[in-house]
Amino acid sequence: MKTxxxxxxxxxxxxxxxxxxxxxxARIKQALRSGEITPEAVLDASMQxxxxxxxxxxxxxxxxxxxxxxAKMPRALExxxxxDKKRLGGLGVHQRRRLYAFLSDRTQRxxxxxxxxxxxxxAVGKGTIAAYIRENYxxxxxxxxxxTRPPRSGEVEGKHYYFVDDAEFDRMVQNNxxxxxxxVHNTYRYGTPRKPxxxxxxxxxxxLLEIDLQGARQVRKAMPSARLIFLTPPSWEELVRxxxxxxxxxxxxxERRLATARVELAAQNEFDEVVVNDTVPHAAERVxxxxxxxxxx
Ligand code: 5GP
Numbered sequence: 001m002k003t004x005x006x007x008x009x010x011x012x013x014x015x016x017x018x019x020x021x022x023x024x025x026a027r028i029k030q031a032l033r034s035g036e037i038t039p040e041a042v043l044d045a046s047m048q049x050x051x052x053x054x055x056x057x058x059x060x061x062x063x064x065x066x067x068x069x070x071a072k073m074p075r076a077l078e079x080x081x082x083x084d085k086k087r088l089g090g091l092g093v094h095q096r097r098r099l100y101a102f103l104s105d106r107t108q109r110x111x112x113x114x115x116x117x118x119x120x121x122x123a124v125g126k127g128t129i130a131a132y133i134r135e136n137y138x139x140x141x142x143x144x145x146x147x148t149r150p151p152r153s154g155e156v157e158g159k160h161y162y163f164v165d166d167a168e169f170d171r172m173v174q175n176n177x178x179x180x181x182x183x184v185h186n187t188y189r190y191g192t193p194r195k196p197x198x199x200x201x202x203x204x205x206x207x208l209l210e211i212d213l214q215g216a217r218q219v220r221k222a223m224p225s226a227r228l229i230f231l232t233p234p235s236w237e238e239l240v241r242x243x244x245x246x247x248x249x250x251x252x253x254x255e256r257r258l259a260t261a262r263v264e265l266a267a268q269n270e271f272d273e274v275v276v277n278d279t280v281p282h283a284a285e286r287v288x289x290x291x292x293x294x295x296x297x
Contacts, residue, residue: 054089
């Protein structure tokens, strides 16, 4: 008598097909996140029963959209009246229609300021706040600056900075490749590559620039809609303690940086918002909150 279990050869084929489908869905998610394909195109493709988009979960789909995280996603589903168990291929006609309307509404509201500048006096902890945001708030894109400063231990090319020599920095300036640039502490040059910012802004991504005050002023001129946040220390004494405590600079360099910081602290009234760096998680949360108030749907 024949048994009902699947023959071994079929089971292997089914496993292979499941793995291929999972990979295809992962590719779609990646392409959605990077802006390579639009959410509307994925929704169109999900009409085909043999497509990878067909079996994509609605929850995964929404989480790939800019500025939708685990907090906003359930709210969006509730508003759309779609169960979190659904896959795109299983959406009803009305659900699909509501989802298209939701996407088009988001596209039209892309006028919100997507660019936020975080500046403040030297050693106030901008870098630490930016690193915390990078690790804990993945929906926020951090601009990666070019610098002529040599890498510190642990710094990774293309993650923390693009480390370039003077000739390359000159070339970038001449080709107008930098949105802003400045010589910081009279030593090394730092600049924000323009292209990635423009691309991310077009995709509606929230972009954070952690730069010095001179750079912040240039961004304000070039992009008046950018939001400027000033990070301030709880006190001057705390700022000195942080700068000396960091131990990465010589005493001459520390003096130079403190002199810059004194002038920089006076500039906070040029900014849209001031955030006190009391604790890293709290200050980071405030920055992210300020960034997301402009992108509510
Ligand atoms: P560090 O050498 O400690 O990484 O950074 C030194 C200073 O350069 C920090 O105040 C940082 O905000 C600033 N900085 C980093 N990237 C940029 C940039 O692209 N443009 C400008 N103007 N300043 C930057």
